[in-house]
Amino acid sequence: HGSEDILYAQDESYNYNTLFAPFASAKCNGKAKLFFINASQGNQWDVGNEICTDACDIPLYVPKGDDFLVALSSVPEFTTMSHQERGSFFMQALIESLRNNESNDDILTVLTNVKKRIAAELSANYGNVLEYKGECVLRETRKQMPIFFSTLRQQVYV
Template identity: 40%
Template sequence: MSEANPENNGSGGEEQRPNGGGDEGDAWGSSDPSFSRIVGRMPVDRNAAFYNMKHKYRGFAIIFNHEHFDVHSLKSRTGTNVDSDSLSKVLKSLGFRVTVLHNLKFEDVNKYIQDLAAMDHSDNDCLLIAVLSHGELGMLYAKDTHYKPDNLWYYFTADRCPTLAGKPKLFFIQACQGDKLDGGITLSNRTETDGLSSASYRIPIHADFLIVFSTVPGYFSWRNTTRGSWFMQALCEELRYSGTERDILTLLTFVCQKVALDYESNTPDMPTMHQQKQVPCITSMLTRLLVFGNKK
């Protein structure tokens, strides 16, 4: 590969319990009884295997693209506009209404997310948010300061955004999660032998989220200065060729494969950074298979 830059800088009353007895939590906590009074419209039958992707619209896709920063220690992210343009194009082809926002300060990022969560998503299949930025362990950077990643999805839980309840909420984050390097290992084959139900049901408020980081916690995420980041290149390629056919977790498995096997840092002038590897990190709370399908 060409030169790459690191981005461091119920249960219902009639359901039977298999073992009898009551359920208890493993920690003290508080609960808000008002949550149980929140009702969202059921987007798909309770036991459906697939999410309903036949609403009027696919939904919103928001790309927060950060190239330049007010934080002096953070370098400009050369190549990020290639990622942003490629992702925007492929998401539009999948039917998303795409908005790209460049170099926003945290206050503006947060306000945009709150306004988005307050909108009516009843006619939308899903929601997608992507962040292209610098990061470190447990933090992402806006133009002016850092913030915790959970700010991105906090306002979209089912209790806060009922019109997205039961629908996929997807988050893709291209950023470092630390300064560790993954040198990889070499494998050898020498040791090998040859229609909607009217019945209601409840869901957890954090169900139906998918959160994908470009790298695992603690590690660098690599970006090519002319081709864009490894993760976004691989994601866009998989979405382009099989985004309407494969379920999202299968698709992301091949994204991980592509990043893990096809890419290696090329920085011979910096030996400690040379020939390093990377693999994305997926956290799924999806409760059904997600296949975008064709949107007419």
């Protein structure tokens, strides 16, 4: 669980910078630091837009240091959805994309494809029944959009 810039553990909360600090470039110089965070960044539900656009005014907070990649399961202020039995849709798409990466794409390409999959496959039909890969999971219109930001100086292949 989480909120904007904060992760909640069972007994306390952590600021993202607390998580990233031990991996700062002076301590892990020249090493790629990859973080995949599956936590809500707020309590709002994304009900989606009828018009698709690439223009997005979301503030990104990049940690100090180089060679960081942070992938979050939702954009700031919005919640993350999961299946009751199979868990997070974001993690399902990420794991499947990493396992099926037959063209040996770099991590940024893989994550872009994950975002595209979540946007396309986790969508509402006209009957207000949410479907993921053809399976009914919710009775309301809800969307989810992962986000990532990177200070990687080189491509990282997976």
